[in-house]
Amino acid sequence: MAATCCIDPRAYKNVERDARVSSKSVTGIYFHRRKKFSEVSETWEKEFDAHRFSYKSLYKATKGFSKDEFLGKGGFGEV
8 A cells, every 4th residue: 555645835935935935044144254354455556566466376486385485475474
């Protein structure tokens, strides 16, 4: 004898609604964090043609900030 399960069709509407709400929440959080952590360019940087380097590019260039891959020294320490 096979067991059957009866699901109320109205339950599907709740699942669909919850999925839409969840999707919108994730998208909203993503764009909020993207804006919050975006690079801000200062006016003096444009005047002096200053260069910014991402942490990731510095990490790659120094092979994990190894002492053997020393790039230089600045006002905030060694790189």
